[in-house]
Amino acid sequence: MKAGILPLSGVRVLDFGHTVMGPTAGLILADLGAEVIRIEPVNGDPTRRLKGFGTGYFPFFNRNKKSVALNLKDPRGIAIAKRLLAESDVLIENFGPGTMARLGLDYAQICDEFPRLIYLSLKGFLPGHYENRIALDEVVQMMSGLAYMTGPPGMPLRAGASIVDIMGGTFGVVAVQAALLERQATGKGQLVKSALFESAMFLMGQHLAYAAQSDEPIPPMPARVSAWAIYDQFSTRDGAKVFLGITSDRHWQRFCDAFGRDDLAADETLANNNQRIDARTRLLPILSDLIAGLDLAEISKKAIAAELPFAHIAHPEALLDDPHLNDGGYLLETAMPDGAKGRLPSLPISLGGRISTLRSDPPDIGADTRPCLASLGFSPVEIDQLFIDGIIVLFDEKADSIEPFDSSQKGSSS
Secondary structure, eight states: OOSSSOTTTTOEEEEOOOTTHHHHHHHHHHHTTOEEEEEEOTTOOGGGGOOGGGGGHHHHHTTTEEEEEEOTTSHHHHHHHHHHHTTOSEEEEOOOTTHHHHHTOSHHHHTTTSTTOEEEEEESSOSSTTTTSOOOHHHHHHHHSHHHHHSSTTOOOOOSSOHHHHHHHHHHHHHHHHHHHHHHHHSOOEEEEEEHHHHHHHHTHHHHHHHHTOSSOOOOGGGSOOSSSEEEEEEOTTSOEEEEEEOSHHHHHHHHHHTTOHHHHHOGGGSSHHHHHHTHHHHHHHHHHHHHTSOHHHHHHHHHHTTOOEEEOOOGGGGGGOHHHHHHTOEEEEEOTTSOEEEEEOOSOOBTTBOOOOSSOOOOTTTTHHHHHHHTTOOHHHHHHHHHTTSEEOOGGGGGGSOOOOGGGTTOOO
């Protein structure tokens, strides 16, 4: 958010998350103003080293956070984590089942010691028949029917982004904020959970409602019978692809006017949406030929002026030059691991006209270890010895530029 006190200022979060789901929750809380401290292994979050599509994970999901690198396989690393927990409001973890218990940091193991702590556990499944199964975003897209609905018949297809990981992390934030409000009344923290499978299931709700009212199998989205007569992709004269939706009779009249088809507007057999659905076999070739005779720029000008649901089907990198995103400040210039700068999406919300901003780039490994430990009472000699013993990682080159970890706001809440 831009100016003034941020909504979650004063809330401190320990983010033990990894890959996408946990770091998404931490990212949202950080963008809203929480002090989020990534607890990384001493060799760094593995996503720092991923290749392929994984190269985007760390730089996107870890802005506005601090980094403390701890060896949690050593009792001294666990002891440091607990001292940080004593100064924190929220813990985030999305390890596999049983991992936090083996570290001695499961909610049941620490809730008495930290009764005000809100503990966000993000898993593949909520408690039940599947809870000990291993899950990934793609696994639950297949299990939930989401992949079936996305691809054409007989060709299940995962969505083109980690939508279930991101959705699960977002639902986790909803739970954390509810628990923070409840703590204001009760003074007590609690265990809150979100999961991949149930998040994917929530996305499928409209299709389950459809199934409850139909005796036929649910068709995949590419094979569905649309509720709208014109809701399709078309090719332009200059080789672009566009989507056009005509979802009301007023849209139809405006389309005919903008594209100079008074003959279609006057055709009484096309007067309403249901009639146009019945006439799709005849109507779609006419529209396809019409649009194929025009360039993208001309079609865009006509469709936007006529206030029609319309889009050029773009590649992701086209977002970097999108005038709306750039003029609105919705792309945040962020340092990449190789030192380059990239423009990454801001949080997609506005509060009183305020949008999220970049307060700090994704941190280097251990960038904040020294100031955090110093604020907890560790002496320079103790910190150096912990480094020598491999319990922590320090990044002292940046120590002077990192905002000190302030332990004076212990246990504060929003």
